[in-house]
Amino acid sequence: MNLENWQTQLRKGLLDIVVLNLLNRGPSHGYEMVQTMKRIEGLQIREGNIYPVLARLQTDGLVTSYSEPSTDGPPRKYFKLTEAGQKALEEMNRHWEQIIRSLESIRKGTGL
Amino acid sequence: MNTQYRHSQPGYLKIIVGLILITIGAIVFAYGLWPLWMPIGAIGIFLFVFGYKLTVEIKDCVLKFWFGPGIFWKTVPLERIAYCEPFKGVIFGWGIHWLPGGWLYNVSGMKAVTVVLKSGKKMHIGTDEPQLLIEAINSAISGRDGDETSGMWAEVKADYLRRVEQALSAARHPQSFEILAEVGNHLDQRFAELGPQERRWEDFQKIITEMGPPSEYAELVSGDKKTGGLKFSGLELAVVGLLFVIFGVSAYLYPRMPERIVTQWGFHGQPSSYMPKPVGMFGTPVIFAVLVIALIVIPRTASVSVNIEGFRRFYGGLLIVFSIVMLAVQYQIILWNLGIKTNPNVVGIISVSAIIVWIVFMLYRANRRS
Numbered sequence: 200m201n202l203e204n205w206q207t208q209l210r211k212g213l214l215d216i217v218v219l220n221l222l223n224r225g226p227s228h229g230y231e232m233v234q235t236m237k238r239i240e241g242l243q244i245r246e247g248n249i250y251p252v253l254a255r256l257q258t259d260g261l262v263t264s265y266s267e268p269s270t271d272g273p274p275r276k277y278f279k280l281t282e283a284g285q286k287a288l289e290e291m292n293r294h295w296e297q298i299i300r301s302l303e304s305i306r307k308g309t310g311l
Numbered sequence: 312m313n314t315q316y317r318h319s320q321p322g323y324l325k326i327i328v329g330l331i332l333i334t335i336g337a338i339v340f341a342y343g344l345w346p347l348w349m350p351i352g353a354i355g356i357f358l359f360v361f362g363y364k365l366t367v368e369i370k371d372c373v374l375k376f377w378f379g380p381g382i383f384w385k386t387v388p389l390e391r392i393a394y395c396e397p398f399k400g401v402i403f404g405w406g407i408h409w410l411p412g413g414w415l416y417n418v419s420g421m422k423a424v425t426v427v428l429k430s431g432k433k434m435h436i437g438t439d440e441p442q443l444l445i446e447a448i449n450s451a452i453s454g455r456d457g458d459e460t461s462g463m464w465a466e467v468k469a470d471y472l473r474r475v476e477q478a479l480s481a482a483r484h485p486q487s488f489e490i491l492a493e494v495g496n497h498l499d500q501r502f503a504e505l506g507p508q509e510r511r512w513e514d515f516q517k518i519i520t521e522m523g524p525p526s527e528y529a530e531l532v533s534g535d536k537k538t539g540g541l542k543f544s545g546l547e548l549a550v551v552g553l554l555f556v557i558f559g560v561s562a563y564l565y566p567r568m569p570e571r572i573v574t575q576w577g578f579h580g581q582p583s584s585y586m587p588k589p590v591g592m593f594g595t596p597v598i599f600a601v602l603v604i605a606l607i608v609i610p611r612t613a614s615v616s617v618n619i620e621g622f623r624r625f626y627g628g629l630l631i632v633f634s635i636v637m638l639a640v641q642y643q644i645i646l647w648n649l650g651i652k653t654n655p656n657v658v659g660i661i662s663v664s665a666i667i668v669w670i671v672f673m674l675y676r677a678n679r680r681s
Contacts, residue, residue, distance in 0.1 A: 211531070229493055230500055245523025246501075247475070250493045251532035254486040276493060 210244055214252045216295060217242060219280065219288040222262060226279040229253060253278055261287050316369040316447035316469070320439045322418035323546055323631060325362030325405060326668070329355045330635060334661055338653060362405065365418035367436060367444060369451045374426070376416060376436055378406075385416070391428050395448040398423035398435050410435055420545075424448070442491040446472055460510040467515045468498050471522065478525040484532045498522070546627050547607055550634050554603055557596045557641050565592055568648050576655035582647075595644065599637040606630055635665040 221232050229249045236242045236249075256262045261284035266274040280288065336352025361379040368375045374392065377384035400410065402421045407414060417423060417437030424441050426434050426448065438444045450465030475494055479487040501518045502510075565588070572591025575584035586594065606629060639661040646653045 211527075214531070230497055233497075245521065245527065246497065247494055247522035248527060248531055250490045250497070251479075251484070251528045251530075253493075254484060254490050255532050258484070258486060276489075 210242065211248065213242075214244065214248060215256065216288070216291045218249065218252055218256065219261065219284060219291065222278055222280045222284070223288055226277045228275045228277050230275075256284070260284075315451050315465075316444070317366065318438070318440060318444070319364040319366040320418055320420070320437065321364050322362045322405065323627070324419060324549065325358045327549075327631065327635070329357075329359030329362060330661070330665070331355070331638075333359065334639070334657065337657060362418060365416065365437060367438060369447055372451075374448060374451075378416075378418065387426065387428070387434075389448075389451055391430070392448065392452055393427045393429045394452070395424055395426050395445050397441055397445065398425045402435075402437065440476065442488055442495065443469070443473060443476060446495055463512065464502055464510070464515055467512075467519060468495070468502075471498070471519050471525070474525040475528050478527075478529040479532065482529040482533045487532075490528065490532065494522070544627075546630060550603055550630050551607075553634055553638065554596070554600055557599065557638065558593075561592050561596055561641065561645065564645055564649065568592060572644065572648050574644060576647075580655055591644065591648070595637060595641045599633065599641075602633050602637075603630070606633070632665045636662045 217236065218232065221227060221235060227235075233244070233246045233249050236244055253262065253264075257264060257278070260281060262278045263281050264276050264278050266276055269275045332351055332355025334355075336348045336355055340348035340352070361382075363379060365378055366376060366381065369389075372389045374387045374389060375384055400412075402410070402415065402417060402423055404415075405417055405419065407416050409415070412425070413433035413435055415423060415435040415437065417435075420437060420439055422439060422441045423435040423437045424444050426436060428434075436444070446469055450462075450469060472491060472495055476487070476491055479490060484490070498518065502515075505514060568588055568591075570588050571585040572588055573582040573584070574586045574591050574594070575582070577583045585591070639658045643653055643655055643658045647655070
C-alpha cells in the first residue's frame with residue numbers, strides 16, 4: 200500500500216472541514232490559511248489546493264468573501280462563514296467525532 | 312528577444328455573420344440587383360477578414376494587438392504602461408469604439424483588460440483570458456524594470472497559471488477567474504518572501520511543486536459534482552438557436568411549398584431528385600439536429616469528457632462547419648422550391664469554403680503558441 204498516497208487523499212478529503220473550522224475562528228484569506236495549516240502537523244497541503252476549495256465553498260453558499268486593502272500587494276480577499284456554513288460545519292464536526300469514536304471502537308475491539 | 316505572450320481570440324460570430332453576408336451579397340449579385348451586392352458583400356468580407364480574431368502580443372518591450380491578419384495594428388511601448396487591471400464595467404459590441412475611460416478593442420465576448428498608461432490615458436483590450444493577459448503585461452512591466460530573475464520568475468509563474476487555467480476550464484467553475492487571480496497573488500507573495508540568494512530556478516520550481524499539480528484544481532473545485540454538466544458554451548447556444556430558426560422558418564413556409572420537394576441538383580443546376588414534402592422540408596433540419604445533439608452530448612459523457620476537453624477547439628470548429636453547411640443546404644431547398652431559382656453550386660462553394668476555413672483555423676491553432 201502507498202501510505203503517502205493514502206495520506207494525501209485523506210488530507211484532500213478533510214480540506215472542507217479543515218477550512219470551515221479555520222474560518223470558524225474568524226475571517227481569513229487563502230494565504231493565511233495555508234500558512235496556518237503548514238504549522239499544524241498532518242495538515243500540510245499543497246498550497247494551491249486551498250483556492251479551488253474556497254471557490255467551491257463560496258459557490259455552495261457556505262462561505263462569503265470581501266476585499267480589504269493590503270499593505271504588501273493587491274487587495275486581499277477575505278473569507279468568512281455564512282449561517283449555512285456554520286450549520287454545515289456543526290453537522291460535519293458531529294459526523295467527524297462519530298467517525299473517530301467508531302474507528303476507536305474498531306481499533307480497541309469494543310462495541311463490535 | 313523572445314515573444315513573452317501571444318494569444319489570439321477567435322470571433323466565431325463575426326465569421327458566421329461575415330459568411331452569411333458574403334453569401335447574400337453573392338446571391339444579390341447573381342440576380343442582378345447591382346447596387347446592393349457591393350455594400351453587403353463588402354461588410355461581409357470586412358467582418359470575415361478583420362473580425363475572425365484579435366491577437367495580442369508582448370514582444371521586444373512592446374504590447375501590440377491587431378484584428379485579423381495584422382494589416383493594421385496598434386503598439387504600446389511597455390515603458391508607457393503604468394499597470395493593467397480587469398475591465399470594470401459592461402462591454403457591448405465588437406470592433407473599436409469608445410467606452411468611458413478609453414477606447415475598446417474587442418472581437419468577441421464581454422471580457423477585457425484595462426491598460427492604464429503613465430499619462431493617465433486608458434485603453435481596453437478584449438480577451439477570453441483576461442487574467443493571463445493581466446499577469447503577462449504586469450510581469451513584462453516588472454521584468455523590464457527588474458533584474459533577470461524577475462523575468463525568469465514571470466515566465467515560471469505564467470506557465471503555471473496557464474496550466475491551472477487549462478485545468479479549470481475543464482471544470483467550468485463560475486469562479487475560475489477569481490481562483491486564477493488568487494493563485495497569482497499567492498505566487499507573488501511567495502516570490503516576495505524569497506531572499507536575494509533564493510531567487511534561483513530551483514527555488515522557483517520548489518514553489519511551483521508546493522503549489523501542487525494543476526489537475527488538482529479541477530478536481531477540488533468540482534468536489535463530487537460532475538464537471539461540465541448542463542452548462543452550454545456561447546457557441547453551442549448559438550448553434551441550438553440557429554437550429555430553432557431553421558425549424559421555425561421551415562415550418563412557417565411549409566404551407567407554401569409544393570407536394571414534391573427538389574432536394575438534389577445536377578452539375579449544371581438541374582433538379583435530379585425529389586422527395587415528399589415532409590421529408591424534403593424537415594430532412595435536413597432533423598439531420599442537423601441529430602448531429603448537433605451528438606456533438607453537444609458526447610463531450611459531456613464522463614468517460615470521454617477529459618479527452619474531448621483537449622480537443623475543444625477542433626470540436627467548436629466542427630459545430631460551426633456543420634451549421635454553415637446545413638444552413639446553406641436548407642436555404643437552397645427552401646428558395647428553389649419557393650420558385651426562386653438560386654444556383655445550387657453556391658451551396659457547394661459555401662460548404663467547401665467552410666471546410667477550408669475550418670482546416671486553416673486548425674492549422675493556425677496548432678501553431679499559435681509556438
